[in-house]
Amino acid sequence: MTPAETATALAADPRFTGLLEAARALQPRTVALRRQLHKHPELGLRVPRSQAAVLHALEGLDLHVTKGESCDSVVAVLNGARPGPTVLLRGDMDALPVPEESGLAFASEEAGRMHACGHDTHTAMLASAARLLHSRRDALAGRVIFMFQPGEEGQHGARHMIEEGVLSAGGRPVERALALHITATATSGVVTCRPGPIMASADAWTVKVTGRGGHGAMPFHAIDPVPAAAAMVGALQTMVTRRFSVFDPAVLTVGRITAGTTSNVIPETAELEGTLRTLSQGVREQALAEIPKVCEYIGAAHGCATSFEVTTGYPPTRNDEAVAGRVLELAGAVLGTRFGPVMPDPLMAAEDFSYIAQKVPATLAFLGACPPGIEPDEAPPNHSNRVHFDESAFANGVAMYSAFALDTLR
Known part of the structure; x- marks a missing residue:
């Protein structure tokens, strides 16, 4: 009928x-x-x-x-x-x-x-x-x-x-x-x-980027985590568009990026916090595996260490x-x-x-x-x-x- x-x-x-x-x-x-x-x-x-x-x-x-x-x-x-x-x-x-x-x-x-x-x-x-x-x-x-x-x-x-x-x-x-x-x-x-x-899955994740603090006028004496964290934002967005099918999508948003205390100090750490949304469990698991790898390698290229935490949602x-x-x-x-x-x-x-x-x-x-x-x-x-x-x-x-x-x- x-x-x-x-x-x-x-x-x-x-x-x-x-x-x-x-x-x-x-x-x-x-x-x-x-x-x-x-x-x-x-x-x-x-x-x-x-x-x-x-x-x-x-x-x-x-x-x-x-x-x-x-x-x-x-x-x-x-x-x-x-x-x-x-x-x-x-x-x-x-x-x-x-x-x-x-x-x-x-x-x-x-x-x-x-x-x-x-x-x-x-x-x-x-x-x-x-x-x-x-x-x-x-x-x-x-x-x-x-x-x-x-x-x-x-x-x-x-x-x-x-x-x-x-x-x-x-x-x-x-x-x-x-x-x-x-x-x-x-x-x-x-x-x-x-x-x-x-409706999608929802996981929250945090990446901590650790360098070495120093004077803002002499960045060559420090290891600045800020440009490393900034590079991670773009690399993560590219990762989503290059690694996942548009017909089984992932949405990755960096909702918070924090670092430093004042204008003339290079901080020791920077932090990214975001959310990941997917419509399938397979894409969810793959994306959660890819995010820390992208951040680790970007951090290494800048001389920084990274650590990753995920809070599993629905x-x-x-x-x-x-x-x-x-x-x-x-x-x-x-x-x-x-x-x-x-x-x-x-x-x-x-x-x-x-x-x-x-x-x-x-x-x-x-x-x-x-x-x-x-x-x-x-x-x-x-x-x-x-x-x-x-x-x-x-x-x-x-x-x-x-x-x-x-x-x-x-």
Whole structure:
């Protein structure tokens, strides 16, 4: 069938009848929880106030709920009316160390903290999806794991939850998983994703260049690490363009270069710090091997020693082709045919849902929430201190989470 025919057939499925309307009926709950979380953002793996808010939102539902030990996670399991597979739905809870300047009436009340990436919206939508699916549990053959995760912003929260058993929390291994990620720079309500790589790995690296300090007027009596470090910047950019295919790219950025204390002193050391982003594990490993070699040889040519450190971040996020295709079909069926476009290109930002996608067939999809009256390419983006998400898009997210579970647990 064509995509339009598939969407039409799915739209006629009685399991999806009234699904979007049910999500809209839950909108007051969704918005209230989102705003509560937004006022009180928390960072990292320890988010006790957010955890308590989630637990309160799930009260009264027939769920098996557990709290994390290594982090303030919440895992809630909904059992359907009949045996079947297990599906996982993820929402993250942590915020960013960003002072909020959005001007919202419910702006952050915590100094220097803000839900600038929309994790408050993910949590609220997932809690409402739990309530919606609970009301339709007679249609479920299997179980749903609702994964409320802290520590997505660099603290490997998903890995902590995997180690604590989230993928087997329902008593049977997860067979499919979905995470939605809101974005202010896409049309409100539109759900989009793509098969294959959708987000990049993220590793931070530091190179220290050591020479011999001296007087700025007599560089021949010193070994200057500054020109060596400067040469490394250009050589690293050339390395990326010459050693890696444009069809399996690497992005290398030197974000910081520091040396010296004053104008007439040649320092003993200089330091480079940067990030590496790739869409495949092979390119990631090769690039991390090449960076120290390039710096070592450039340093040696200048008479300097070098040392290299890497802080390993998230692996690439790769969507399962079948699951991604089904998500797009469901978006067309439940939200309307204009709501399920294929995302043309991956993003070079990173996501720790990648750990889930390494273990089970999974898809990360984006939900547009550009505020009304603003063009998507002009809206303050995620991680901006002024980002603002259109709350009317939340019902589409709740419906998509629910449709994915209902479809998988037929």
